[in-house]
Amino acid sequence: MRTAFVKLYDKGLIYRDNYIINWCPRCQTAVSDLEVEHQEEAGHFYHIRYPIQGTDEALIIATTRPETMLGDTAVAVHPEDERYQHLIGKTAVLPIVGRELPIIGDEYVDREFGTGALKVTPCHDPNDFEIGIRHRLAQVYAMNKDGTMSEATGKFRGMERMACREALVEELKERGFLIRIEEHSHSVGRHERCGTVIEPFVSQQWFMRMKPLAENAIEAAKKGEVKFIPEREEKRFYEWMHNIRDWCLSRQIWWGHRIPVWYCQDCDEVIVPLEDPSECPRCGSARLERDPDVLDTWFSSGLWPFSTMGWPDEAPLLKTFYPTSVLVTGWDILFFWVSRMIMLGIECMDEVPFRTVYLHPLVADEKGQKMSKSRGNTVDPIMSMEKYGTDGFRFALIWLVSPTIFMPLPEDRISKGREFANKIWNVARLVRMNLEGFDRDALRPLDFNLADRWIRSRYHRVIQEITQGLEEFRFSEVAQTLYDFIWHEFCDWYAELNKLRWSEEEGAIGRYTAQYVASEMLEGSLRLLHPIMPFITEELWQHLPHEGESIVIASWPEVDENLIDPEAESAMQLIMDVIDAIRSSLGELGIPANRDVHILIQSSDPAQRAVLEAHLPIYIRAFMRNAQVKIAETISAPKEAASAVVGNVEISIPLIGLIDIDAERQRLTKKLNKAIQDLERTDRMLQNPAFLERAKPEVVEQRKNQKEELTNEVEKLKRYVRMLE
RNA sequence: GGGCGGGUAGCUCAAUUGGCAGAGCAACGGCCUUACACGCCGUAGGUCACAGGUUCAAGCCCUGUCCCGCCUACCA
Numbered sequence: 001m002r003t004a005f006v007k008l009y010d011k012g013l014i015y016r017d018n019y020i021i022n023w024c025p026r027c028q029t030a031v032s033d034l035e036v037e038h039q040e041e042a043g044h045f046y047h048i049r050y051p052i053q054g055t056d057e058a059l060i061i062a063t064t065r066p067e068t069m070l071g072d073t074a075v076a077v078h079p080e081d082e083r084y085q086h087l088i089g090k091t092a093v094l095p096i097v098g099r100e101l102p103i104i105g106d107e108y109v110d111r112e113f114g115t116g117a118l119k120v121t122p123c124h125d126p127n128d129f130e131i132g133i134r135h136r137l138a139q140v141y142a143m144n145k146d147g148t149m150s151e152a153t154g155k156f157r158g159m160e161r162m163a164c165r166e167a168l169v170e171e172l173k174e175r176g177f178l179i180r181i182e183e184h185s186h187s188v189g190r191h192e193r194c195g196t197v198i199e200p201f202v203s204q205q206w207f208m209r210m211k212p213l214a215e216n217a218i219e220a221a222k223k224g225e226v227k228f229i230p231e232r233e234e235k236r237f238y239e240w241m242h243n244i245r246d247w248c249l250s251r252q253i254w255w256g257h258r259i260p261v262w263y264c265q266d267c268d269e270v271i272v273p274l275e276d277p278s279e280c281p282r283c284g285s286a287r288l289e290r291d292p293d294v295l296d297t298w299f300s301s302g303l304w305p306f307s308t309m310g311w312p313d314e315a316p317l318l319k320t321f322y323p324t325s326v327l328v329t330g331w332d333i334l335f336f337w338v339s340r341m342i343m344l345g346i347e348c349m350d351e352v353p354f355r356t357v358y359l360h361p362l363v364a365d366e367k368g369q370k371m372s373k374s375r376g377n378t379v380d381p382i383m384s385m386e387k388y389g390t391d392g393f394r395f396a397l398i399w400l401v402s403p404t405i406f407m408p409l410p411e412d413r414i415s416k417g418r419e420f421a422n423k424i425w426n427v428a429r430l431v432r433m434n435l436e437g438f439d440r441d442a443l444r445p446l447d448f449n450l451a452d453r454w455i456r457s458r459y460h461r462v463i464q465e466i467t468q469g470l471e472e473f474r475f476s477e478v479a480q481t482l483y484d485f486i487w488h489e490f491c492d493w494y495a496e497l498n499k500l501r502w503s504e505e506e507g508a509i510g511r512y513t514a515q516y517v518a519s520e521m522l523e524g525s526l527r528l529l530h531p532i533m534p535f536i537t538e539e540l541w542q543h544l545p546h547e548g549e550s551i552v553i554a555s556w557p558e559v560d561e562n563l564i565d566p567e568a569e570s571a572m573q574l575i576m577d578v579i580d581a582i583r584s585s586l587g588e589l590g591i592p593a594n595r596d597v598h599i600l601i602q603s604s605d606p607a608q609r610a611v612l613e614a615h616l617p618i619y620i621r622a623f624m625r626n627a628q629v630k631i632a633e634t635i636s637a638p639k640e641a642a643s644a645v646v647g648n649v650e651i652s653i654p655l656i657g658l659i660d661i662d663a664e665r666q667r668l669t670k671k672l673n674k675a676i677q678d679l680e681r682t683d684r685m686l687q688n689p690a691f692l693e694r695a696k697p698e699v700v701e702q703r704k705n706q707k708e709e710l711t712n713e714v715e716k717l718k719r720y721v722r723m724l725e
Numbered sequence: 726g727g728g729c730g731g732g733u734a735g736c737u738c739a740a741u742u743g744g745c746a747g748a749g750c751a752a753c754g755g756c757c758u759u760a761c762a763c764g765c766c767g768u769a770g771g772u773c774a775c776a777g778g779u780u781c782a783a784g785c786c787c788u789g790u791c792c793c794g795c796c797u798a799c800c801a
Contacts, residue, residue, distance in 0.1 A: 113800050118800095400749095413749060
């Protein structure tokens with residue numbers, strides 16, 4: 001901090017000045033522009049008559065803050081305003097107080113607004129302050145630092161500013177100076193910490209000259225040295241940088257870094273040294289007093305990327321980690337912190353502190369409202385973590401994050417995060433229970449079955465998706481992909497199918513392969529999940545076959561293209577579709593899955609039949625223990641049966657005496673109607689010559705295949721429905 | 726005043742480069758199938774705010790309108 005301050009002071013970028021700043025009368029400190037929150041509030045427009053000396057004329061002036069008139073030192077009109085031009089150079093008399101106010105012409109005045117005449121209060125309004133400088137106007141404080149009226153306000157002195165407003169308006173009314181009061185909605189600035197209305201106030205403070213720093217920051221961003229995600233944040237960054245104003249650094253509060261400036265009590269020398277001085281370098285006096293104020297905390301925060309790593313020394317840490325890769329933070333402190341880190345980083349290190357700034361949304365409450373202490377709708381993350389676990393909470397956060405401004409974090413999602421953790425815990429238990437006697441390094445022969453090939457293929461695709469998703473900052477999709485893969489593919493299908501092999505005897509090749517693949521998939525999934533759920537993944541990983549000491553430093557899974565197996569994927573897809581169709585039919589008819597059933601499967605496609613014959617009779621038993629499957633080119637299905645059609649595959653489950661024919665017919669009719677609708681839509685497309693001509697060939701191809709499939713399905717369903725009539 | 730984001734299932738939110746709208750919760754029906762009831766299986770639920778336009782094709786692109794939110798600004 002000290003080095004940075006001195007460096008910037010020596011370069012003339014930090015200076016001390018008597019200037020108008022934002023003052024909080026309650027906290028009794030200066031605050032920066034960023035710490036003032038503006039809001040439209042209902043107020044009044046007071047029209048007040050200012051008599052012109054030596055004439056019968058008067059200027060009507062409209063103001064929202066009548067109490068500030070006690071600090072007026074001029075009245076301004078537009079120099080080209082024909083109504084008032086002739087008054088320029090004359091003198092107005094401040095009502096009640098009687099102070100003489102020069103009438104000046106200034107282009108700042110908006111002829112259209114209010115009455116077109118402006119009272120000028122240099123000490124309590126930023127614009128008036130500027131006008132005051134331009135016209136060398138006197139400065140009269142109407143208020144003290146605590147928000148009470150000053151000595152200069154005569155009988156109002158000591159009154160609180162709002163109370164004074166009332167009393168003053170009352171008196172103006174009585175003495176005939178108040179013309180009228182209008183309802184007026186205007187923007188009011190309040191201190192973000194305490195909600196007190198900010199008082200613009202002239203006082204001596206330390207400032208940082210921002211223009212040159214901002215120019216460098218803009219240039220760095222333009223050159224792509226630092227990127228913002230989402231992109232719109234870059235625009236916001238430029239917008240702010242282009243309109244930047246000098247930064248008031250001084251704070252009159254008790255905490256923070258004290259400003260490293262000493263003032264010689266004898267010769268008024270201002271001393272800004274690296275080491276605490278004992279005497280004045282100019283006059284040698286030992287009577288030095290340090291500036292009592294402290295720095296805005298964002299000053300030292302802005303130095304964080306390098307001051308934490310040994311700067312200004314040439315520390316090894318600094319060499320390694322400056323600049324770093326990504327800064328992750330909320331968009332609300334883009335100006336407060338991020339921008340200042342960039343500006344001060346360039347200034348002190350000659351380089352931006354990070355390459356990418358990822359700005360995430362702010363967590364809103366359940367109703368989507370911004371959380372704020374004053375609104376009392378804050379949610380304590382620690383409480384959530386205690387209730388749902390840190391990993392579950394983290395998963396929910398990542399799962400829900402999107403490029404919006406606010407994200408609600410509904411409790412049911414956090415709860416689902418915990419349930420996901422629980423699911424993983426349990427599937428790991430299942431795998432471990434069956435890992436007894438397993439030695440991955442035994443290098444015994446393996447015999448991958450369809451499910452093995454499928455899950456490994458899916459796993460390697462998932463690695464690809466996750467890796468890319470993380471690189472592109474699409475965190476929510478990453479979480480969703482992991483959720484679907486682990487829960488629905490690994491647990492719901494693979495783990496269930498694997499159970500069939502776990503009853504095989506110790507040492508059997510099937511059992512060994514199942515152990516090998518299950519542990520491999522789980523171990524790899526944990527590594528993919530680790531950035532989101534660090535604790536549970538480490539714990540489970542330690543109990544699975546793995547390489548390395550800790551998952552924290554384990555290598556990131558790599559895609560093995562050879563294991564991506566489209567053939568296994570489509571074969572498995574067929575199996576899953578058929579099983580789904582069977583389950584769905586029985587489910588809709590209320591037939592429990594453990595009933596003895598015969599499942600008759602018919603397909604005219606020999607390749608399809610081969611896949612089904614090879615796997616379905618075995619795999620179906622993972623889900624329906626007592627099912628018997630028969631697969632043939634043609635089957636003769638009985639009337640009393642549950643039926644389903646999956647593309648080319650017909651499924652019939654005889655349920656003599658168990659089935660309500662009417663219900664089954666209705667069920668199939670519904671499916672038929674849906675299929676007919678789909679077919680018609682597809683057909684319409686394919687009959688449109690413009691579609692055939694202009695659409696991408698692969699899309700046309702896809703539609704053609706779809707038509708064929710749907711035609712098949714419709715025809716088959718029709719037959720079943722007819723049979724049931 | 727300027728700028729930005731959003732309006733999609735009952736609720737909270739997704740949807741890469743335009744190519745048949747998804748998830749979680751809630752709802753409904755069935756399961757204590759020895760990893761998990763924080764679970765399993767199944768079902769239902771959408772005029773993608775509104776009006777035009779571009780396109781073979783629009784939640785997505787363009788124009789306008791209506792709501793909601795945010796950032797920013799020295800109209801007293």
